[in-house]
Amino acid sequence: MVTAILLSTVLAFLLGFLWYSPKMFGQVWLDAVGKNIGDAAEANMALHAVSIIGWLASAFVYAFLINHPSLHGNLQDYLFLSIALWAAFMMPSKAAAIMHGNFNTKLLWIDGGYHLAGYLIFAFVFRAFV
């Protein structure tokens, strides 16, 4: 279980470098928040530490949930859980903040897509290791 928590945290965090690279969604994301590449380069270890802690918290609670006998199942069950957690709890909180702040909705879908991908990684890792 500890291996799955740590591995899923690391993989979800590393996915961020790919997801927000200029060749994927990085440039669109920068445009959406009104920043440029130079601003993004300022992202330091403290920011990444916050991200790792956030993913670790998610992985820990995900482990707690699937450890319950009624939620412990096959890959399909874990994928359903990941999508449901994303749709019911991650997206609403992000959507509310972006919607009422009149932010660009592209930001919602890029950040939301990243978290969905992260939760789907959780499903595969936990199925493989637990």
Place this chain on the structure above:
Amino acid sequence: MPESEFMLTAAVSGIVAFTLGMFWYHPKVMGLRWLEARGKSVNDVKPDIKQFIVSFMLWMLAACFYAFLVSIMGIDDPPGFFSLSCLLWVAFAMPPLVMGAFYTGYAFEAVSIDASYQLAGYYVFAIIHIVMGAVIT
């Protein structure tokens, strides 16, 4: 939990959590501080019915899945409900908001108000489940 009670509890939870937002973001509660943190004034805010509809639907979705988790995990006591609320907030609602705030440089005070509203909404879910459970039984 019978299906009718499940749906009723989820619906009431969603409606009350959504309604809480009207108070939470009221100028006399957190509204003015939230606007200041976002660098806006009351005059900049133009109420949009679409935002309310989407917000309502999102709270209903969250309430339904919360009720599903309660039902499938067999949670039936107040500590269990409040623990579930805390865990869901700490793991899935708060991290994306905080990460977003740090990377975008978005005002942390406004994020705190948004995140605490989500937590308050999840506590509302817990309270409604406790009350409805007591009323129904």
